[in-house]
Amino acid sequence: MTQNSTNLVDTARQLLAIESILGSDWLLPVSRNKNPLPPLQPAEHTSTATATAEAPSPTVGDTLSPEEKAAALAELNQSEVNNCKKCPLHQTRNHVVFGDGDPAAGLVFVGEGPGADEDATGKPFVGRAGELLTRMIHAMGLDRQQVFICNIVKCRPPGNRNPAPEEVQACWNYLIRQLEIIRPRVIVTLGNPATQNLLQTRVGITKLRGNWQRLPDIGNGLAGTPVMPTFHPSYILRRYTPEIRGKAWSDLQAVMQQLGLTMPKK
Numbered sequence: 001m002t003q004n005s006t007n008l009v010d011t012a013r014q015l016l017a018i019e020s021i022l023g024s025d026w027l028l029p030v031s032r033n034k035n036p037l038p039p040l041q042p043a044e045h046t047s048t049a050t051a052t053a054e055a056p057s058p059t060v061g062d063t064l065s066p067e068e069k070a071a072a073l074a075e076l077n078q079s080e081v082n083n084c085k086k087c088p089l090h091q092t093r094n095h096v097v098f099g100d101g102d103p104a105a106g107l108v109f110v111g112e113g114p115g116a117d118e119d120a121t122g123k124p125f126v127g128r129a130g131e132l133l134t135r136m137i138h139a140m141g142l143d144r145q146q147v148f149i150c151n152i153v154k155c156r157p158p159g160n161r162n163p164a165p166e167e168v169q170a171c172w173n174y175l176i177r178q179l180e181i182i183r184p185r186v187i188v189t190l191g192n193p194a195t196q197n198l199l200q201t202r203v204g205i206t207k208l209r210g211n212w213q214r215l216p217d218i219g220n221g222l223a224g225t226p227v228m229p230t231f232h233p234s235y236i237l238r239r240y241t242p243e244i245r246g247k248a249w250s251d252l253q254a255v256m257q258q259l260g261l262t263m264p265k266k
């Protein structure tokens with residue numbers, strides 16, 4: 001067997017393995033990530049917007065054990081976020097949706113805001129879009145309890161509209177403190193509002209997705225954290241084409257590569 005035919009067989013095996021996890025209707029084709037992120041060195045851990053040669057200073061999240069991170073997140077939720085009335089969204093919410101998962105996760109997914117199912121349960125990403133996100137996480141060889149999932153705003157914008165700038169502003173500090181405590185190795189932003197707010201850009205998700213970005217200096221020790229923008233699962237469900245699904249899967253594969261994860265076995 002030639003080298004080329006061996007590669008083709010390996011690729012076919014890999015696709016079959018993925019299909020068994022995602023279901024045949026999820027897939028593909030796999031497109032290549034256009035802008036792989038170089039391995040992160042301490043001196044490179046800086047913002048693209050304010051790049052310097054200095055490594056970030058140690059932060060709260062660097063010095064906490066997983067148990068201390070869990071306690072810090074719980075304290076933030078119980079003493080502040082859960083009773084928050086800093087913006088009008090508190091008037092129509094049923095539950096605050098703080099976020100969920102491993103307090104010491106290497107990977108954090110950030111969406112825009114809770115929907116109806118999340119507002120009813122207090123859990124992030126539990127509706128149809130949540131089911132798809134769960135399948136995407138499983139396809140990466142992880143489960144939800146191994147990552148952290150949260151949103152830009154913690155209360156549901158009525159009618160599932162995008163959060164208004166003043167609502168994002170009011171809630172911003174909670175997200176930053178979550179990220180400062182967790183200190184993830186990689187952040188995946190889901191959709192336009194999460195991507196544009198965290199990267200502080202007006203460039204849209206269609207242009208940004210699939211290309212590694214770095215967090216600007218938005219929090220203590222967060223500058224330079226690798227960010228992979230991808231489609232929001234709700235968008236994938238609305239545009240359920242092989243092309244859209246393939247692009248999203250390509251983005252997640254780049255994240256797996258960055259985290260050193262291997263493709264799950266069939």
Ligand code: SF4
Nearest residue numbers: 084087090155170171
């Ligand atoms: S969205 Fe954020 S800032 Fe607004 S009330 Fe809810 S927790 Fe407070």
